[in-house]
Amino acid sequence: MEYVNTKTKIDYLIHICTAIMISSFIIFDMDYRVSYILLGMTILIFGLLALRNNFKIVVKIDSFHKYILAFIAFAACSSIWSYNYNLAMRKALTILEILICMSVLYIYYSRYNSLSDLYTILMVSGFIVTIYSFYRYGIATIFLVLGRGDRLEDIFSNVNSIAMIISVAIITYIYKVLFEKMKIFSTGLCSCLSIMGIIVIAATGSRKALVMLILGGFLLFAIRFKSSSFLITVLKVLIIILIMYYILSQLRNVEMFKGIVDRMDGLIAMVTGKGTVDDSASTRAEFITIGIEKFKKHPILGYGMGNSGKVLADVIGGKETYFHNNYVELLVCGGLVGTIIYYMIWLKPIKEILIYRKYDTTAILSIIMAAILLAMDYGLVTYFDKLNYFYIMIMYICAKNLRRKRDESKESL
Secondary structure, three states, X not given: OOOEOOOOHHHHHHHHHHHHHHHHHHHOOOOOOHHHHHHHHHHHHHHXXXXXXXXXOOOOOXXXXXXXXXHHHHHHHHHHOOOOHHHHHHHHHXXXXXXXXXXXXXXXXXXXXXXHHHHHHHHHHHHHHHHHHHHHHOHHHHHHHHHHOOOOOOOOOOHHHHHHHHHHHHHHHHHHHHHOOOOHHXXXXXXXXHHHHHHHHHHHOOHXXXXXXXXXXXXXXXXXXXXXXXXXXXXXXXXXXXXHHHHHHHHOOOHHHHXXXXXXXXXXXXXXXXXXXXXXXXXXXXXXXXHHHHHHHOOOOOOOOOOHHHHHHHHHOOOOOOOOOHHHHHHHHHHHHHHHHHHHHHHHHHHHHHHOHHHOOHHXXXXXXXXXXXXXXXXXXOOOOHHHHHHHHHHHHHXXXXXXXXXXXXXXX
């Protein structure tokens, strides 16, 4: 299958469908029809892909598929020793369904010589969620919540998921402003949408999204303004840190950011041991402690994928829930074996991106995204999340493109 160098109308239609699909992961997260929407969009994109290539589609099993299939196989096998057979098999089937969906996108986007379009789609998806959030909650409700220092409720998706995809969109926009040439109209429009996105993030009170945005923005500015001189680079980084510190300190004086700043104080208090720890942070810390203790009892294979609710309920009682930490979740459910198999999915492309990063600037964004997303795994469970596998797909396509450009560079010598 030839590489895509010039775009047709069908290519633009595929881009639009992809953006709709990715944003629908969040918009229809709590809708029972989300599986049908995912299936419908996958079939539509596959049909457009077939039309684009005169109904000649080459399906190749790459590392992307092999590593995820290995994890699916482990999840299915874990049903043998799990608390609940059905829960483990359900997780395996869920991830298999996601892989099928992502494989259709992988067939198409792996032919691109640059990830720029794919990151643009990711950015647009986040901004679609921003606009939908204003529509669904209403402007009055959002500003009322901000005025009270409260949080939005989970109406159509978990508020953390809403805020995090918006953070990813804003980080991608910052990258495009710093490293790519954007048209004036696009820059102005995305700036307005980013401001709207920050308002939504503040209203959700999502600490994870705020940390993502701060960390991603800092790393992008630090890399963009680095110098060949070490001392000058350090000086520039210090200036960036001082500017960001000043901006963040001023947020305390802005009423609309009071709620999320107070929640950040609770998180900092838990880490430093100074100040008042809020209930959410202390509960999560308790879950981690319980998870580590349970892991010690079954360290090799765990209690079976998807069985964390049963394990946690045995200790604290009440409603079954997750450990709210992907590392602990995997250690408890899959033991060391399952955890290693899962994170090998991430480590494979990251290693190649780091090795061949000089061949394309999108490697910078990919490395930063990977680092941030893996750091966020400390605060949420992602191993069966649809959007998580889209991010993983991007990493594999980035690694593949960098290898291709490396080979082209050698041939041109």
